[in-house]
Amino acid sequence: MNKHSLNVLEFDKLREEIAGYSQVEDTHISITEMIPYKDINLVKKELETVRDLMDFIKYDGGAETVGIKNINKIAKKSELIGAYLDAEDVWDIKENLKIFRLFKGKLEDLGKYKELIAKFKAVPIYKGLEEIINKAVDNEKNIKDDASLDLRDIRFQKKIIASNIKKKFDDIFSNSAYSKAIQEKIITTRDGRSVIPIKADFKGQIKGIEHDRSSSGQTVFIEPISIVSLNNKVRELEVREREEIRKILLRLTDQIRINLDGIYLVGDAILELDKLSAKANYALEKKCTVPEINNKEIISLVNARHPFIRPSDVVPLTFEIGRKYNTLLITGPNTGGKTVALKTAGLLTLMALSGVPIPAEEKTSIGYFTGIFADIGDEQSIEQSLSSFSAHLKNVQEILDNVTKSSLVLLDELGSGTDPMEGSAFAMAVIDYLKSKKCKAMISTHYSEVKAHGYNEDGIETASMEFDSNTLSPTYKLLMGVPGESNALTIAKRLGVLDEVIERAKSYISDENKKVESMISNIREQSEGLNSMKIQVEHLKEEAKKNKDEYENKLIALEKEKNEILKDAYEKADKMMREMQAKAKALVDKIQTEESKKEDAKLLQKSLNMMKNALKDEKNKTIVSKPKIKRKIEFKQGEKVFVKSMSQHAVVTRINEHKQVAQIQAGILKLEVAIDDLKKVEEPKTKQYNTVQVHKRTAVRSEIDIRGKMVDDAVHDLETYMDRALLNGFSEVYVIHGKGTGALRAGVIEYLKGCHYVKSFRAGGHGEGGIGCTVVTLK
Numbered sequence: 035m036n037k038h039s040l041n042v043l044e045f046d047k048l049r050e051e052i053a054g055y056s057q058v059e060d061t062h063i064s065i066t067e068m069i070p071y072k073d074i075n076l077v078k079k080e081l082e083t084v085r086d087l088m089d090f091i092k093y094d095g096g097a098e099t100v101g102i103k104n105i106n107k108i109a110k111k112s113e114l115i116g117a118y119l120d121a122e123d124v125w126d127i128k129e130n131l132k133i134f135r136l137f138k139g140k141l142e143d144l145g146k147y148k149e150l151i152a153k154f155k156a157v158p159i160y161k162g163l164e165e166i167i168n169k170a171v172d173n174e175k176n177i178k179d180d181a182s183l184d185l186r187d188i189r190f191q192k193k194i195i196a197s198n199i200k201k202k203f204d205d206i207f208s209n210s211a212y213s214k215a216i217q218e219k220i221i222t223t224r225d226g227r228s229v230i231p232i233k234a235d236f237k238g239q240i241k242g243i244e245h246d247r248s249s250s251g252q253t254v255f256i257e258p259i260s261i262v263s264l265n266n267k268v269r270e271l272e273v274r275e276r277e278e279i280r281k282i283l284l285r286l287t288d289q290i291r292i293n294l295d296g297i298y299l300v301g302d303a304i305l306e307l308d309k310l311s312a313k314a315n316y317a318l319e320k321k322c323t324v325p326e327i328n329n330k331e332i333i334s335l336v337n338a339r340h341p342f343i344r345p346s347d348v349v350p351l352t353f354e355i356g357r358k359y360n361t362l363l364i365t366g367p368n369t370g371g372k373t374v375a376l377k378t379a380g381l382l383t384l385m386a387l388s389g390v391p392i393p394a395e396e397k398t399s400i401g402y403f404t405g406i407f408a409d410i411g412d413e414q415s416i417e418q419s420l421s422s423f424s425a426h427l428k429n430v431q432e433i434l435d436n437v438t439k440s441s442l443v444l445l446d447e448l449g450s451g452t453d454p455m456e457g458s459a460f461a462m463a464v465i466d467y468l469k470s471k472k473c474k475a476m477i478s479t480h481y482s483e484v485k486a487h488g489y490n491e492d493g494i495e496t497a498s499m500e501f502d503s504n505t506l507s508p509t510y511k512l513l514m515g516v517p518g519e520s521n522a523l524t525i526a527k528r529l530g531v532l533d534e535v536i537e538r539a540k541s542y543i544s545d546e547n548k549k550v551e552s553m554i555s556n557i558r559e560q561s562e563g564l565n566s567m568k569i570q571v572e573h574l575k576e577e578a579k580k581n582k583d584e585y586e587n588k589l590i591a592l593e594k595e596k597n598e599i600l601k602d603a604y605e606k607a608d609k610m611m612r613e614m615q616a617k618a619k620a621l622v623d624k625i626q627t628e629e630s631k632k633e634d635a636k637l638l639q640k641s642l643n644m645m646k647n648a649l650k651d652e653k654n655k656t657i658v659s660k661p662k663i664k665r666k667i668e669f670k671q672g673e674k675v676f677v678k679s680m681s682q683h684a685v686v687t688r689i690n691e692h693k694q695v696a697q698i699q700a701g702i703l704k705l706e707v708a709i710d711d712l713k714k715v716e717e718p719k720t721k722q723y724n725t726v727q728v729h730k731r732t733a734v735r736s737e738i739d740i741r742g743k744m745v746d747d748a749v750h751d752l753e754t755y756m757d758r759a760l761l762n763g764f765s766e767v768y769v770i771h772g773k774g775t776g777a778l779r780a781g782v783i784e785y786l787k788g789c790h791y792v793k794s795f796r797a798g799g800h801g802e803g804g805i806g807c808t809v810v811t812l813k
Contacts, residue, residue: 036407036432036436038408038429038432039380039406039407039408040384042377042408042409042410042411043377043380043381043384043406043408043410043444044342044377044381045381045384046066047342048341048342048381048384048385048390049065049066049067049068050066051316051341052065052068052312052313052316052390053065053066053312054312055311055312055313055315055316056308056309056311056312057099057102057308057311058102058103058104058304058305058308059104060104060305061305061308061309061312064305064309065309065312068388069388070384070387070388070406071387071388071389074327074329074402076389077327077386077387077389077402078327079149080389081324081325081327081386081389081391082149082324083149083150083153083310084310084313084314084317084324084389084390084391085149085324085391086147086148086149086150087147087150087310087311087313087314088314088317088318088324088391089147090141090144090147090150091311091314091315091318092318094140094144096311097133097136097137097140097307097311098133098136098137099133099137099307099308099311101126101129101130101133102130102133102304102307102308103126103130103304104301104304104305105126105127105130105131105297105300105301105304106297106298106301106302106305108123108126108127109127109290109294109297109298109301111123112287112290112291112294113291113294115291117287118280118283118284118286118287119283119286119287119290120283121171121175121176121177121279121283122175124167124170124171124283124286124287124290125167125171125173125175127167127290127297128163128164128167128168128171130300130301130304131159131160131163131164131297131300132164133304134154134157134159134300134303134304134307135159135160135161135164137154137307138154138157138159139159141154153306154303154307156299157299157300157302157303158296158299158300159300160293160296160297160300163289163290163293166286166289167286167289169181170282170286171286177279177282177283181279181282182278182281182282184278185275185278185279185282188271188274188275188278189275191267191271192268192271192272192275195264195267195268195271196268198264199221199228199261199264199265199268200221202258202260202261202264203221203228203230203258203261206230206240206258206260207219211239212239212240214233214236214239215232215233215236215237215239215240216230216231216232216233217231217232217233217252217253218231222255224245224246224255224257225245226268226269226272227245227257227265227268227269228257228261228264228265228268229245229246229255229256229257230255230256230258231248231253231254231255232253232254232255232256233252233253233254234247234251234252234253234254237254237256240256240258241258241259242256242257242258242259242261242262243256243257243259243262244256244257245257313389313390313391316390317390317391320341320393321345321393322390322391322392322393322394323391323392323393323394323395323396323398324391324396325386325391325392325394325396325398325399325400326398326399326400327386327387327399327400327401327402328399328400328401328402329401329402330356330401331356331401331402331403331439331440331442331473331474332354332355332356332357332399332401332474333354333355333356333379333383333399333400333401333442333474334354334356334357334397334398334399335351335352335353335354335378335379335382335394335398336352336394336395336397336398337350337351337352337394337395338350338351338352338378338379338382338392338393338394338398339351339378339393339394340374340377340378340381340393341381341385341392341393343374349371349510349511350394351375351378351379351512352512353375353497353512353514355379355474355475355476355495356401356474358495359493359494359495360468360469360472360473360474360475360493360494361465361468361469361474361475361476361477361488361493361494361495362475362476362477362494362495362496362497363465363477363478363479363484363485363488363494363495363496363497364376364476364477364478364479364496364497364498364499364512365478365479365480365484365485365496365497365498365499366478366498366499366500371499371510371512372446372478372499373410373411373446373478374510375476375478375499375512376408376410376444376445376446376476376478377408377410377444379442379444379476380406380408380442380444382394382398382400383400383401383403383406383442384406386400387400387402387403401442401474402440403440403441403442403474404438404440404441405436405437405438405440405441405442406441406442406444407432407433407436407437407441407442407443407444408443408444408445409426409429409430409433409444409445409446410444410445410446411446423450423451423452426450426451430445430448430464433445434464434467434468437468437471437473438471438473439471439472439473440473441471441473441474442473442474442475442476443468443473443474443475443476443477444475444476444477445464445475445476445477445478446478447478447479447480448460448461448464448465448477448478448479448484449461449464449479449481449484450479450480454481457481458479458481458482458483458484459483461477461479461481461484462483462484462487464477465477465484465487465488465491465494469491469493469494495514497512497513497514498512498513499511499512499513500512500513612679667689667691667709668714669686669689669696669709669712669714670686670689671686671687671688671689672685672686672687672790672791672793672813673685673686673714673813674686674715674760674763674813675698675712675713675714675715676712676713676714676715677698677700677705677707677711677712677713678711678712678713679707679711680700680705682700683700683715683761683763684698684699684700684705685698685699685700685760685790685791685813686698686712687699687704687790689709694708694709694710695707695708695709696708696709696712698712700761715763736759736764736766736767736768737767737768737769737770738751738752738755738767738768738769738770739770740752740769740770740771740778740782741770741771741772741774741778742772743778745777745778745781748771748778748781748782749781749782749785752769752782752785753785753789755767756789756791756792756812757791759812760791760812764812765811765812766809766810766811766812767809767810767812768798768802768803768807768808768809768810769782769786769807769808769809769810770803770806770807771806771807771808772806773804773805773806779805779806779808782808783795783808786808786810790813791812791813792810792811792812792813793811793812793813794810794811795808795809795810795811796808796809797809
């Protein structure tokens with residue numbers, strides 16, 4: 035497999051494009067140097083692994099690979115005893131260990147990607163090392179304060195000193211005697227020391243050390259005398275801090291050094307994952323599939339596309355070599371697509387044998403070839419003083435010297451560039467030689483003699499690129515079993531060349547060539563007749579399918595019309611039900627203040643729910659509804675909401691995500707409503723101590739005083755108060771129970787623990803009544 039063949043098939047360009055999907059520079063280089071595998075089993079395993087990764091990305095979200103690096107290069111720096119990695123290097127190693135661990139864990143949890151799991155099964159994970167590094171290095175790649183006790187103490191002292199420095203500067207800023215001298219009330223640093231900007235004309239007013247001047251000279255940066263000792267202490271602590279960080283990094287590097295062999299395995303696995311991901315992502319974007327790899331040197335392409343031609347422009351190719359014949363001879367006009375057909379077969383074979391999915395259907399099968407040779411395009415060489423024909427001869431000779439039974443040979447315009455008679459004779463001799471070697475070959479030609487030779491020889495299949503003589507343009511379709519006609523005189527006549535010239539040209543064509551062209555014309559006519567019959571059959575199939583579809587659509591329309599009538603009837607019933615609910619709400623508002631009528635409200639609630647559920651069940655049995663798209667539930671249990679159909683606030687007590695309904699409690703009334711009927715309520719941002727009027731006759735304060743009452747009576751009053759407080763929009767209330775013996779406080783706390791309105795509660799603080807008051811936060 036020589037370099038020339040790889041170049042003319044544009045394999046270099048393909049490798050560079052795939053490499054663009056990688057993230058690590060070393061992987062990029064590896065892909066650009068990729069060549070076909072030397073073992074068929076390795077090819078199959080690689081393609082199966084890439085297929086697994088494609089499915090993993092497509093159906094299960096793939097692996098998170100952002101931030102992957104070649105950690106082997108980083109870890110190698112730790113091999114030298116006494117050397118230590120910086121915080122960023124340590125963080126990069128930890129992050130890549132984590133990325134691989136999560137990837138491997140996700141694979142094993144899914145369990146269905148066998149090849150991918152087997153690929154990385156032996157690679158260890160280092161969660162313990164991750165945790166050690168996590169305790170010392172934060173996500174900004176800095177050493178944490180609590181990485182060691184000494185570092186925590188040093189940084190604590192630095193904060194205290196920084197606070198003292200700020201306080202002293204604030205004293206200076208607030209001193210009216212210095213107001214004219216200070217340029218700006220800001221603290222800045224010069225040479226690691228805290229300073230303030232002073233107007234040059236007033237620098238004598240503040241005693242201190244001058245560290246810098248502005249470019250204009252109007253401002254000097256002074257370190258006041260009162261700050262000098264504090265700045266000195268800061269510098270001393272910074273030196274200690276740097277030394278402590280060095281010790282921490284030494285310890286972390288030692289941990290990495292201990293696990294170096296395993297870390298190298300993880301590093302190799304990450305690079306391999308990056309390479310596989312590049313292939314998989316390329317394949318997904320280009321709509322590629324994994325072909326079968328056979329060991330019989332058979333190429334069977336099904337709707338194959340050249341990867342560098344836009345999908346909207348490419349005409350898919352379907353053909354086979356190696357089963358019934360070893361040589362495919364393609365004829366047709368220039369710019370008709372012969373060269374593209376040869377390049378497609380060669381490039382897709384190189385891709386598949388390099389473990390890259392190809393742009394073709396899954397039924398495609400690629401043979402395992404040990405050599406792929408190509409001579410395509412104009413090879414004229416000015417430097418070597420070689421003509422096009424001489425350059426072709428040189429390439430063909432190299433191919434003939436190296437060809438074997440397991441080779442794929444691609445020759446474009448074989449024998450062109452010289453006398454037609456000698457050129458066709460040379461082409462036929464090369465075809466015979468390749469046939470004797472039993473290799474697989476695709477050859478394009480213009481010569482009539484070569485067409486006839488291929489048509490009459492066993493083991494050679496002829497094909498042509500279709501040409502539309504009416505539009506004088508190629509269709510780029512490959513017609514198997516049909517040799518191509520010479521269209522030069524046909525085109526010339528349609529372009530208006532004199533009939534006299536056309537007839538004279540025909541007289542110069544030999545009788546042998548005329549027979550060949552006549553034979554080709556007859557074959558084409560028969561082929562076109564068969565194609566016409568095939569089109570008629572396809573048309574009849576489409577008509578039958580169309581009639582079937584129309585009948586099914588009519589049935590669906592009738593069913594839909596019936597469904598709409600029933601749906602309209604039940605919508606009217608739903609409307610009537612909502613009106614009844616509105617009336618029930620008015621009654622509930624009236625009886626909420628009358629404790630004796632709670633049982634009436636519960637009976638009413640039960641009747642409404644039974645009626646609503648019965649109506650809903652009847653509707654579901656009769657009407658065929660379109661499947662609803664479940665909306666995301668934005669409400670939580672215990673959350674306060676506004677019920678649009680009732681125009682009232684309520685609390686969510688339970689959510690049924692499957693049915694898209696929620697159970698709510700509005701005071702003493704419990705109802706089941708649709709999620710769409712609920713609206714979020716903004717919590718008040720500040721405490722409300724004022725009295726809020728909700729009902730016409732009910733005012734609720736943000737506190738309740740139950741001092742002096744028996745526990746049972748107090749809890750009963752508290753229960754009623756909590757209902758009203760929640761409906762009034764309070765987020766925090768005060769329960770005043772006094773200190774006393776503590777029995778009343780204990781009863782209140784016991785009730786609050788089981789109350790579903792309560793988010794949390796605490797004893798009152800200073801100025802809030804202490805333990806004689808409990809502050810309750812509502813949901």
